[in-house]
Amino acid sequence: MASRSQLNSMIFKMQVTTALLLLLITFSLALAQHEEIPYAEVENICITCSCQNFTNTKILNCHDRSLKHILARWPEQFGTNHTGIEIHATFSKNDIEILQQLPATDGILYFSARRCKIQKLQSKIFIDSPNIFRLDLSFNQLTEEALTPDVFKGPYNEHEYESIKLKELDLSYNYIRDLDSKLFEHINQLSVLNLAHNRFSKFDDGAAEAIGCLKYLEVLDISFNHIKILPDNIFQNLNLHNLNLKNNNFTSIPNSLNMAHNSLESLDISYNPIEKIHTDDFNNFNNLKYLNMSDMMTLKKIEVGTFSVLTKLEELHCKNNFYLTSIHLPTESKFLKILDISNGNLNSIVLEVDLLHNASKNGTLNFWPYIKTIILAENPWNCDCTLAEILKQFKNITIEKDDLSRCSSPIELTGTKLSDLNAVEICNGQHKNRFIIEDPSSSYTPYVLRAKHVVYILITIGLVILSGIIVGFGLSYGRRRLKSDVIRLKSSPIRYISVRNSS
Incomplete structure (x- = not known):
């Protein structure tokens, strides 16, 4: 019979093994998430795309290059140490249906993937690029199902996922109808949010909570939607400077603006009934x-x-x-x-x-x-x-x-x-x-x-x-038909039947 110490040792080993197994499964799943979809080839990317390498700025222009995926890592010309470096990368006007995890960098990233027919965003796409400042995903096919809080998670520390440093987010010209209440919990430094030209008919409590947590938000564009009302508390905690409500269905000035009256500098309410x-x-x-x-x-x-x-x-x-x-x-x-x-x-x-x-x-x-x-x-x-x-x-x-x-x-x-x-x-x-x-x-x-x-x-x-020409043609055609019918009637032979010997 095993002693108590041996039993405890066996339990400890089982716990360690289970923990390692769970960690391995988690890592494998995460790895599979990114590797089941191939990345674009990096080796000759500066031939396919345009690369510019300056002292403090790296520019990668892959606009309209018939790409299906983004890169797994930055070109070798950009080096590996990006501290204090700005990277401007555009993959706009390609056929990228799923946006994968962005290449790792500790530099300041400006990333654009406009007009790419993007429908899905993989989880934690910024986990290795937390210093992203601007993200442009406009003119795509994103819906509220694709926008989950996991998308914007930053690196994981001992207890939780950190926030990313995103300042400007452009989600205009998509198919978004609603927002998850926790959507922006990992991008609490956001100052510019563009939701124009989507399919919002209202902002419910969830959307109000999502926007309301952006305490540094200064510019909000929700123009060209179908919004009739805004929750009274949506701007309660904001220091909003610029608000665009153009081309919605407001029938009066929203009461919620009273919450932003002290900070508001620009207001567009044009094209509203x-x-x-x-x-x-x-x-x-x-x-x-x-x-x-x-x-x-x-x-x-x-x-x-x-x-x-x-x-x-x-x-x-x-x-x-x-x-x-x-x-x-x-x-x-x-x-x-x-x-x-x-x-x-x-x-x-x-x-x-x-x-x-x-x-x-x-x-x-x-x-x-x-x-x-x-x-x-x-x-x-x-x-x-x-x-x-x-x-x-x-x-x-x-x-x-x-x-x-x-x-x-x-x-x-x-x-x-x-x-x-x-x-x-x-x-x-x-x-x-x-x-x-x-x-x-x-x-x-x-x-x-x-x-x-x-x-x-x-x-x-x-x-x-x-109209006169059409009527004239119609009358002319009718007269021709009538005339032809009369001629046919006149030209038909008359048959005579003898009745003399009929008796």
Whole structure:
């Protein structure tokens, strides 16, 4: 009978053997994961691709080289010690359906695999390249099933997988509908995330948690999806600077933006079916510099005072809004440089300021001292005293597309350039003494003679002519058929039957 010490020794040996066996199995599985799919040949890669070897930068350009796989290791020309070295590698526009583990390096890696038809990502593809700074996987076929937390795991230490140093991640133009709540737990230094042109219809709690853990995120692009609402807490822990919500299905400004109002500097809400912008939609947006609310085909009203809180606004884009007839401009935005309110249905501008009390000694207003560009073209402007006084203050500013910026009313000013308006004359009613202000040097082209209208007219004429030709051919064909039937009837022989002997 074995002694207790022998028994303990046997148990210990069995435990060690089991542990070694499990470790071997794990290693074999991991190895098999990468070796069951071959890598591209490295030996002549600098002949197949383009290699550039600088002192602190290595560039590998394998763009559009008909490759099926990436490399297992970097070219020999790049050496083995990459400490302090940047590696820029692109495998874009190849047929790489499965992205394998990236070659090992301790250098700073910028990796691109755009337009590669990638459908799957192997687990722990950055385990040997934790210093990856930028990853571009746009224009592929990735779905939410391919994006698991294991993909972004870094090297394994004694207790857990470390994080990787990814700063910029581009997943645009894929087929992603949702995000795993733990997806980004190993890339907590991410500052730029692009999810544009995917298939999101909403951001549920899981997606909100995934994005909410990115405490260093500064730029988020979720444009060109189908999102209607955002969770109220999605931006709660973020220091977001740039947010792109363009071309979604928002019917109002999301309440969740209130969580990011202190840090947000750029906001794009264009191409959304929003009918009304409320006064308090941009409350406390103290640092907003860029605002784009163009191409909103249902926008009918912007409430008074909406822009008054945007004291640091530098660019305001509000063009192609065909149901918007008037706009209250942000007179408190003293840093405004670019104003684009072109190609809409605007007939008036309203300033929340008394022109007389806010004019300086030299006759110009004390707001917008940095204004450089004003785009007013393609609007049916009502050239009244208010509009003339406003434009008078910007006489030293070049109004872009000036040849298209003209009065539509009153009738005696129709066709007059906005830059030619005489505020004194209009405000005193002197313009009513003439039916139309004539400008012999003017190159004004009536609406019906402008390029797009000429095209429409030509298309209409072409359709009418084509319809006439088709009808003519139809009538001609019908007449021919009718005529041939008559001729056949006339040419048929008449048969006579004798009945004399019929009895």
